[in-house]
Amino acid sequence: MSDIYNSHQALLIIDYTNDFVADKGSLTCGKPAQKLEPSIIKLANQFYQNGDWVILPTDVHIKGNPYHPETKLFPTHNVRGTWGRQLYGKLNDWYQSHKKSPKVFQMDKTRYSSFVGTNLDLMLRERHVDTLHLVGVCTDICVLHTAIGAYNRNYNLVIHKSGVATLSKTAQDWALNHFKNCLGAKIVK
Template sequence: MPKALLIIDYTNDFVATNGALTCGQVAQDLAPTIIDLADSFLAAGDYVILPTDCHHLNDPYHPENKLFPPHNIEGTWGQEFYGPLNDWYQAHQDSENVYAFAKNRYSSFQNTNLDNYLRSRQITDLTLSGVCTDICVLHTAVSAYNLNYQLTIPKKAVASFDANGHDWALNHFKTCLGAKLI
């Protein structure tokens, strides 16, 4: 059965030093691991999926606008994939096993076709990477668990701007979602 690597929100606004809601160096340090994972998934004939936060400036109806500064605004530098991932994506975006899409909530499943995309390819095993461990990665993991996907979380492929939240989420993945931490 094929597997999928999700690279969640690895964008300039979340990763670059001058990003609007950056995790900073801890997120930047993930780049080699994420690229290695992406290469290994493609080499095995598996899938690389890039769910990416997408917002509209001054949207009065989006709840995140009350919680965070504007970030990942559609079509901006901030929403582009961060450095090495952007280079990787440019080189592989035409592969039938690479799928990038916009999302408008923390979970990559909410308001998207991700579940249908995975099920139509008979994918049941997901490896989650990206940022933020305790926000979008966590909410994606909870949704995946509730949809009966098997989860793997490489600890060196996730990060957050909140170290306590990161540690809590890693424990939650293992103890409450049955995820395999590697």
């Protein structure tokens, strides 16, 4: 039981699902997101082997929900129980083989930020986590909003450049600069 008090960092793998990554995903970042897979798996293994937390905040929606703001902005995506919401590729395999560990868990989120409408902050504070490593998609949407939420809650931020992707190079570059210059995040390869 005492080992939970030694871990002060967590890896958040944000929205790395078929709908956001696979060629046939309904809101896919395509090849740039697919290229992240080896880096994300490597980081997940490193964090797991070090006894740190691996958390998978994953977007979830109800098809045609007229009350959700994203319904007006984006095509239907990440609907609960669909192929599109499944974790992409080898990450799904990794999660299936590690999900029984108390240090690995997937959580639902319904907004861009992993903090909005979830108990993520409480869970992190209970576990004495003070540093968050962020990977996933989309860099300028859900990763960015999660980073802003973390910054506003005084977490240290590390963004893994080889672990984030979005819909355009311009948006990617802007988000990486914003993480560094406005949120004080450490950007690592």
